[in-house]
Amino acid sequence: MRIGITSPVVVQLPGSASAWEADAGIDELGRIARAADRLGFHHLTCSEHVAVPLDIARERGGTYWDPLATLGHLAALTSRIRLVTQVLVLGYHHPLQIAKRYGTLDRISRGRVTLGLGVGTLAEEFDLLGAEFADRGARADDALRALRASLSRRVPEYRGEHYSFGDFVVEPYAVQEHLPLWIGGRTPRSLRRAVSLGDGWVPFGLAPDRLREMLAAADVPDGFEVVLAPGRPLDPAGAPEETLTTLARLRDAGATLLSASVAARSADHYCEQLEALHTLASGL
Template sequence: MARVFPEGRLAYGMQLPVQSQSGLYAERWEAAAGPEDLVAVARAADRSGFGYLATCDHVAIPRRLATAMSAVWYDPVATLAHLGAVTENLRLLSHVAIVGLRHPLVTAKQYATVDQLCGGRLVLGVGAGHVPEEFEALGVPFAERGAVLDESIDALRVALGPQEYPSFRGERFAFQGLGQLPRPLQSRVPIWVGGSSPAALRRAAVRGDGWLPQGDPREELPAQIARLRGLRERAGVAEPLEVGAITEPLYVGRPGWDTGPRTLTGPAEELAASLRAYADMGVDQIQVRFRSRSREELIDQVTAFGREVGPLLAT
């Protein structure tokens, strides 16, 4: 069992700004921001009771996608290790690592080291990836990425386990008699599976400790969660599964500027009531993102959420 957050309270974390700057969610001020801004926001979240910080993963973005996705994607291993050194309490999540782009022993070495450096706070989020050129450049067949991810998760269960000399044999990867130290500080590193396709749901149900949906609309989540739990039950997996959700963009208070049509705004009680509906659906943790026009405004929002909204999320 590798449950991260206790039952009975809706946990909350956030995807960090700056480290990935897709046009889907990055704020304008992030384009000129850097590591010092990233650290300042991470420290504010740590002080404010957030359950985790998350970073994304892409190795290289083709020109055809650069306008929409941007080419700014910090390496998640380096970023999480850096953030682990400047925070104390919150978990560090890769949301998500495209582990199929790398050999499982490489991934295990990197993330086991992060877990040691951060005092056992790692949550390994994994996903299949979606950029064909990225896979082609790294010599991984894009069409086989789902099967590669399935086997990678199985291999990582072993490679991140307690044995100094792990042993695994699959169709694509095999290793034995090869020692890796340091081992993770956690006896079992939680693996959360990202994605909302039927294949991703099956993968999370059968192989995951948690599920990270990719922005499913709120009204679609109950059916997805029911499907997920049914798949897990039929697979005979008895361990609990931590279910996540990405909320609508948030702004604590009444903004004096246009925060966009989907943004949830209002006083703490109003926001908390809306967010508790996720718990009613069976969600265990929510990932929040705040609208902001500067680093200072984002830190103010993070602080206000932790102080005013977080305490109202008990279920």
């Protein structure tokens, strides 16, 4: 099981974000990204919301850095770590917009992009952006097929129910011949979507027994990624045994990859915690 980092600062959920993140910016995030890159962690993340209604922001938070701008900056500071949108909402974008923007990022980063993609749940945001909410699942499936036909192609062609295009040049495009697509969700349908149209699944809020049950019932192909997250930040320096227990539990639940956050008092302390996590994980 490899370990990536759920980036701090860029998403600040009430009750989960550490106090230091409120006043942190790109310098602190860059310092953490360089440390994670140097230590060999698998990935960094950045999620997407354009605008969150005030009443919902009290529960979900209102701080969501733009993933394209953020990951583009982090690409310039790092050399090995992968850059993951966890998640980009498919319904907010035409597939060729995603192919162009993140294909450019893939070229800038020399092939380090993974697209984490989701159907979306915030109806108010869909309405604000003029996106269709009621049939978002079917549109997402069509968008995924269109993306797979378009990424890494200068002249992509696709004919689907909701998206249809051809005879257009998309330049630059992704340098990875098969750019990984991870699908977010927590339902059997999201897992089926991930298995049939993606390369990995990013579930949330599911108990380990339920995860094992769902994965056992699915025809999961070789090389398919199951990306899990601990329920709370890890404390590898302060509670190493508890951290090891958590890592083992997620591995045994079926994780091939972990998206972890760590408890920290500052950006410098965060980097120290990454050092401790790296040491612990190497012996797992």
